Amino acid sequence: MTPNLLVLNGNPKPxxxxxxxxxxxxxxxxxxxxxxxxxxxxxxxxxxxxRHGYDLMPPLEPDLLALQQSLTAAHHLVIVSPLWWGGMPxxxxxxxxxxxxxxxxxxxxxxKGKAQPLRLLAGKTARLLLTxxxxxxxxRWWLGEPASRILDKQVLGLCGIRLTHRQHLGPMHTASxxxxxxxxxxxxxxxxxxxRRLNRRP
Numbered sequence: 001m002t003p004n005l006l007v008l009n010g011n012p013k014p015x016x017x018x019x020x021x022x023x024x025x026x027x028x029x030x031x032x033x034x035x036x037x038x039x040x041x042x043x044x045x046x047x048x049x050x051r052h053g054y055d056l057m058p059p060l061e062p063d064l065l066a067l068q069q070s071l072t073a074a075h076h077l078v079i080v081s082p083l084w085w086g087g088m089p090x091x092x093x094x095x096x097x098x099x100x101x102x103x104x105x106x107x108x109x110x111x112k113g114k115a116q117p118l119r120l121l122a123g124k125t126a127r128l129l130l131t132x133x134x135x136x137x138x139x140r141w142w143l144g145e146p147a148s149r150i151l152d153k154q155v156l157g158l159c160g161i162r163l164t165h166r167q168h169l170g171p172m173h174t175a176s177x178x179x180x181x182x183x184x185x186x187x188x189x190x191x192x193x194x195x196r197r198l199n200r201r202p
Contacts, residue, residue, distance in 0.1 A: 003198035006074035010081035010092030012042035028191035048094020119160025132170035
């Protein structure tokens, strides 16, 4: 079965380096034989703010319904995002808030009187590709990878999506053209490696 990949660029800035990384990953995965859907959060039409929390949910916009369909079909999810103040951009966070809903991504069920999550997207894998202005060592060892840990355990993990790789690129504000070219090359290689791994799945 042909691997199906969903690449989500979480940077709303239209000319960002995250755009270039997402395009390079998608291009390399496609050339390696995968079916690829590439989405840019800045190009999706939706309201990211839950003004009433989850008590009064607005209907999903067509772009969010399409995203859910793409995620359902995907074997592998790639989230490309910058870290702003150590976390995701607000629009990406809003996209996850609006899309990964109970009944679609997870469902709480009672087991021996206690609520436990039923992970409705189990069987899928994911890769994080995060850019940052801080040195990577500082993000990893001093801060403890806060955004990566939240996405891994609290977001993807609750839905049953298994994180296989974390790529951290930085510091971006001092990166040379050579640094950026090297990171793009590494991203293409990661895409090809992911497709090879998915082709080996049972």
